[in-house]
Amino acid sequence: MLVGDSGVGKTCLLVRFKDGAFLAGTFISTVGIDFRNKVLDVDGMKVKLQIWDTAGQERFRSVTQAYYRDAHALLLLYDVTNKASFDNIQAWLTEIQEHAQHNVVLMLLGNKVDSAQEHVVKREDGEKLAKEYGLPFMETSAKTGLNVDLAFLAIAKELKQRTMKASSEPHFRLHEYVKREGRGAFCCRP
Ligand SMILES: Nc1nc2c(ncn2[C@@H]2O[C@H](COP(=O)(O)OP(=O)(O)OP(=O)(O)O)[C@@H](O)[C@H]2O)c(=O)[nH]1
Numbered sequence: 304m305l306v307g308d309s310g311v312g313k314t315c316l317l318v319r320f321k322d323g324a325f326l327a328g329t330f331i332s333t334v335g336i337d338f339r340n341k342v343l344d345v346d347g348m349k350v351k352l353q354i355w356d357t358a359g360q361e362r363f364r365s366v367t368q369a370y371y372r373d374a375h376a377l378l379l380l381y382d383v384t385n386k387a388s389f390d391n392i393q394a395w396l397t398e399i400q401e402h403a404q405h406n407v408v409l410m411l412l413g414n415k416v417d418s419a420q421e422h423v424v425k426r427e428d429g430e431k432l433a434k435e436y437g438l439p440f441m442e443t444s445a446k447t448g449l450n451v452d453l454a455f456l457a458i459a460k461e462l463k464q465r466t467m468k469a470s471s472e473p474h475f476r477l478h479e480y481v482k483r484e485g486r487g488a489f490c491c492r493p
Pocket residue numbers: 307308309310311312313314315316326327328329330331332333334357358359360414415416417418419443444445446447
């Protein structure tokens with residue numbers, strides 16, 4: 304499930320992952336909740352992800368809250384060009400604590416890292432907050448695709464591991480994987 308303030312890029316991140324495209328132009332805010340499926344090949348096994356895209360607007364909060372309970376994983380987004388969206392992350396975490404399962408897989412993403420606008424939220428700020436809450440963290444761009452597939456693949460790998468009872472495969476470590484595989488934003492700035 305994708306959560307975070309309105310306009311941080313949740314729908315665009317999902318469309319980039321699902322269709323490999325970017326929704327440029329007019330911003331059409333999500334109404335309530337929507338979902339898309341995608342089947343991923345995770346180390347030779349097919350994993351079907353059902354990804355719920357929530358509306359960030361406050362007025363839909365009671366609708367989206369009802370979906371937390373059934374979520375196995377949450378991608379919590381802020382926009383690196385929007386300080387308020389970053390400041391609101393703590394409120395989102397409180398909401399997650401109240402409504403989601405205690406062992407939900409959670410990842411923090413700083414989106415729009417391609418943007419020519421000033422990055423008012425620095426990478427270090429995101430890293431610090433993620434460390435404080437023990438969350439895996441990456442900067443992403445729905446526009447260029449930076450780290451988008453990786454974020455969903457990492458979640459799929461973690462979920463696969465959790466559902467496999469006795470696996471002979473080496474233990475998957477989400478934090479380490481994301482840290483090792485995540486690409487820096489410098490490669491994609493215009
Ligand atoms: N430059 C840049 N713009 C982006 C990116 N992701 C989204 N946007 C733009 O940001 C605006 C909002 O994107 P959405 O994906 O609709 O935002 P949302 O979080 O789903 O918003 P709600 O549905 O209201 O919760 C759109 O105009 C997008 O084109 C990105 O990675 N880079």
